[in-house]
Amino acid sequence: MRRFCFLLIFHAFFSLVGLPAFAAQENVLHVLAWPGYADDDVVKSFEEQYQAKVVVTFVDSDESLWDRMHAENGSLFDVVAANTAEIQRYVQERLLQPLDPAALPNTQKQLPRFRDLSSISGLVQEDKVYAIPFTYSxxxxxxxxxxxxxxxxxxxxxxxxxxxxxxxxxxxxxxxxxxxxxxxxxxxxxxxxxxxxxxxxxxxxxxxxxxxxxxxxxxxxxxxxxxxxxxxxxxxxxxxxxxxxxxxxxxxxxxxxxxxxxAWLDCWAMTRAAKNRDLAHAWINYMLEPAIGKLLSERQGLANTQVAPSELSDxxxxxxxxxxxxxxxxxxxxxxxxxxxxxxxx
CATH class of the missing domain: 3.40.190.10 (Periplasmic binding protein-like II)
Known part of the structure; x- marks a missing residue:
């Protein structure tokens, strides 16, 4: 019952703050991520809010992630979750495109250490932002x-x-x-x-x-x-x-x-192949909602970027x-x- 009530509030919240729906023919988002990052109910809420279809592919290693990103010249996915080291590799391989920070207002809800992107190696290159912190451990x-x-x-x-x-x-x-x-x-x-x-x-x-x-x-x-x-x-x-x-x-x-x-810090990034930049930005911004971060910590035991975890001290x-x-x-x-x-x- 507790989870059911939470999800009702969760859906109601996003239905109120959601951006306008995108055109149906452009409304498929292909996500490449790790287990636990895009649970079914989280995906469903996004789909309902944006009248979109989300196709999630999960990986179990950095090597698998690398292979997936290179398949079909990197054209199979729109957004990807990867650690900072992999993000640097993908930027060098020109597999990512820069993000528009103005389209990601939820970054203002993150802890200061994660808002200072220039202090995290690899996320900003040539004054362009390529990835946004999501979770770490x-x-x-x-x-x-x-x-x-x-x-x-x-x-x-x-x-x-x-x-x-x-x-x-x-x-x-x-x-x-x-x-x-x-x-x-x-x-x-x-x-x-x-x-x-x-x-x-x-x-x-x-x-x-x-x-x-x-x-x-x-x-x-x-x-x-x-x-x-x-x-x-x-x-x-x-x-x-x-x-x-x-x-x-x-x-x-x-x-x-x-x-x-x-320690790894996984971030969301947009692939070079992403055609619907608005929908890709919407997904990344959505994943930075405190409600999503709370679910991530409660279900997966992973730290989110809004609240410092108790297991790690300064x-x-x-x-x-x-x-x-x-x-x-x-x-x-x-x-x-x-x-x-x-x-x-x-």
Missing amino acids: AMGLIYDRRQVPVPPRSMSELWNPRYQGKVLAFNSAQHNFSFTALTLGFRDPFRLSADEMRATANKLVALRRNLLAYYSLPEEATDLFIRHRAALLFANYGTQQLTQLRQAGADIGYVIPDEGAI KTRLIWLQPVEDVARREALWSRIVSGERGEPF
Whole structure:
């Protein structure tokens, strides 16, 4: 009943403040996003407000996002949700077009740190705004309180022989190399030298001894964690996974390691292929409504850009994602790592 009442208010609110409807023949919006960013009721409310049809495609990794954005010369989507590092890549590849800040009044409802776009690397290039912050989280460490009674202090615990067969890792070249390089104490986890790359690859090979499985989606990780009684989980999706696991009944804790944590900031952007700029702007502005941010936090456990989360303090060391030194090299090495090669070839 509570959710039903909320949705009635939600629909009524947007019906009052909605912009004029767009022409029906131009009214299809293709959205590329991550799970939880565009739930059915959220999409339906937008469709009703703008008399539009929204087609959502979900991805489960940055690599999948990249492939989707390049399919058919990038013509399949109008708006995309991507982290700051990916946004920089897409701008360089000319896959995005600039946004009109005047068409996004809801940015004024965001926290000051997210309104200052020039302070966030990659969002503003040549005085043009290419993306607007939407949600963020730190890639912390989730642990089972029964098996790990003392909160871990470092990501290095993932390699502790005590947890052999009890570790869940994320299936991604970019983030695994970065967090492992940070754990090893390298100065810049996004710009590794040849020697640092080799050391990081060998460290990831060593992690296989403790591995229960690699996961792609947070729902998959939740299922594996509970069914197989995992002890440690590299939380690529951050507090979203914390929420899902607790909702599933897991007795878990969440920590940001002493060495800090890689953190992602996902933003909405408009693709180069978007023809209906007004509808694309309307979607991005709609996603910045406080009501949407509240749903995102309540359902997914993700931070929104209007209210600071309780899990992260001002002293928390977060290392925002940046483009890496060689994507192809990382992916090639990762393919060899997950295939079971021994460390010597690296």
